Amino acid sequence: MTETKENVFLFVPNIIGFGRVILAIISFYYMPTHCVLACTCYITSALLDAIDGHAARYFNQSTKFGSMLDQLTDRAGTACLMMTLATFYPKYTFWLQISMAVDITCHWLYFHTVTLQGKTSHKFIDMSENPIMHVYYTNKTVLFFMCAGNEAFYAALYVMNFYTGPLVLGVGLWKLIAFLCMPVAVVKALISVIHGIVASMNLATIDLKERAALAEKQKN
Structure with missing residues (x-):
């Protein structure tokens, strides 16, 4: 067959x-x-x-x-x-560069490390055990709010370069959205940094385990 x-x-x-x-x-x-x-x-x-x-x-x-x-x-x-x-916004290029670097490096490092480590060892650091991170990982509403707020911040910055939008309390709508969503974007970036740090520590654990296994093999 x-x-x-x-x-x-x-x-x-x-x-x-x-x-x-x-x-x-x-x-x-x-x-x-x-x-x-x-x-x-x-x-x-x-x-x-x-x-x-x-x-x-x-x-x-x-x-x-x-x-x-x-x-x-x-x-x-x-x-x-x-x-x-x-x-x-050339005046803010440095901060945009930092934001982009954090987003790319921390996500890549975390995703790659999870792929390498699997879920087999209790020695790996699991951020979901932290009460705050547990909510972030398990509550879809919170996760959606964080991701949507982050995207809304940068999208508002983009659109306000072209349009002011209707005035709300004397402020253009897109500028107001950017202002309100900026704290969410900052927190999201900090969470990404935490992901990167934890992924680095777990990757170091993988290195140590592999080095120990290699040393044991060389002894034999």
Whole structure:
């Protein structure tokens, strides 16, 4: 009996993921000049991130490739938005660079370390044991609020370069949204830093275990 070989690249959630990439690239192209078109493509790409997750579970097509594709698309989207904001607000380039560096490095380090460590050793640091981080990990409302607030901060900075928006208490709507969401973005960045620190410590644990195993092997 011939065994059917699956094509991971043609899994439904991964096809959606490719669509996200295309929409993101279109938004990058139009970001400097066409606010509405860029926002439409960028937001649609972000919303599809939730849809492909549901599709993966519905079709039983969760894959490491799809997970990595989502992570890279998210990080690339944020990075390119930051680059555009740096051209709009050159005075704040350094802080945008720091924000981009934290977002990329800490997420990559955490994601890669989790892949390496698995869930087999009690010696690894588990942030979900901390009461505050436990809420962050287990409460979908809190997680959505943090992610949405962070995105809203940078999106508002982007849009206010083109439009003031209606005045609210004498302040343009987009500036007000940016002001209100800034604390969320700061907290989100701090959580990313914590992720990076814990991932570094867990990665060091992996190094020590591998060195001990190698030393034991050399003895024998």
